[in-house]
Amino acid sequence: CLSAIAFSPDGRAFATGTAATSASIWNTKSKKLIASPLPQTHRGEIQTLAYTADGRYLIACREGIGYPVSLGKIYFINAKTHEIADTLPVANYGGLGYSEVRHAIAVGSHSLSGFKLFIWQIDGNRT
Numbered sequence: 001c002l003s004a005i006a007f008s009p010d011g012r013a014f015a016t017g018t019a020a021t022s023a024s025i026w027n028t029k030s031k032k033l034i035a036s037p038l039p040q041t042h043r044g045e046i047q048t049l050a051y052t053a054d055g056r057y058l059i060a061c062r063e064g065i066g067y068p069v070s071l072g073k074i075y076f077i078n079a080k081t082h083e084i085a086d087t088l089p090v091a092n093y094g095g096l097g098y099s100e101v102r103h104a105i106a107v108g109s110h111s112l113s114g115f116k117l118f119i120w121q122i123d124g125n126r127t
Contacts, residue, residue, distance in 0.1 A: 006058070007047035008079065013056050017046025023060045023075075025082060037075075038062070044072055052070035053100035055079055061096050061107070074107055074120075088120055 004017035013034060017023045023038035023046050037058075038046065044063040051058050057076050064072035074088040074096070090107055097106045104121045 003045050003047060004049040004053055004060075008051050008058075009053060009055040013079075015049045015051075015060070017049050017060060019045040022046070023049065023077075025058070037077045037082045037084060048096045050096065050098050050105075052078065052098070052103065054103075058086065059098065059105060061097070064090070074105070090116075090118065090123065 001019040002016055003019045005014060007014045007028070012028055013027050014028055015023060017038075017068060022036060024036045025034045026032065027034055038060055046060055047063050048061040049058065058077055058079050060075040062073045062075070071089045074090060075084055076088075077083070077084040078085045088107065088108055096108075099105070102121070104119055107118045107120065108115065
C-alpha cells in the first residue's frame with residue numbers, strides 16, 4: 001500500500017513510501033526504479049516524504065511501532081547519491097513540516113513523557 005509520494009523540484013524523479021516500510025526513487029519519464037535507499041524492514045511505515053527546495057535531499061519519515069519498543073526515524077537522503085546522509089530518531093513520529101525559506105524541518109513526536117517538537121536545519125544544526 002502506497003503511503004507517501006513526493007516529486008523532486010525539477011520533476012525528473014519521484015519518491016514513494018509504502019506501508020511495508022520501503023522507500024524508492026523513480027524516474028518520472030521512464031517510470032523505472034532509480035534507487036531504494038530505504039529497503040523494506042519490519043519497523044514502521046514510511047508516512048511522509050519531501051524533497052528540499054534545492055533538490056539536495058529527500059526527507060523520509062518512518063514511524064515508530066510503539067514507544068519504547070521502536071523509535072521512529074527521520075532520514076535525510078542525498079538526492080544525487082541516494083545514500084543516507086543523516087538520521088534523526090523520534091519517538092512515535094507524529095508530523096513533519098518543511099520550510100523552504102529557513103531550510104529547516106519541524107518534527108512532532110509523542111511518547112509517554114509527552115509531546116516534543118524538534119527543529120532541524122538542513123545544514124546539520126539541530127535545535
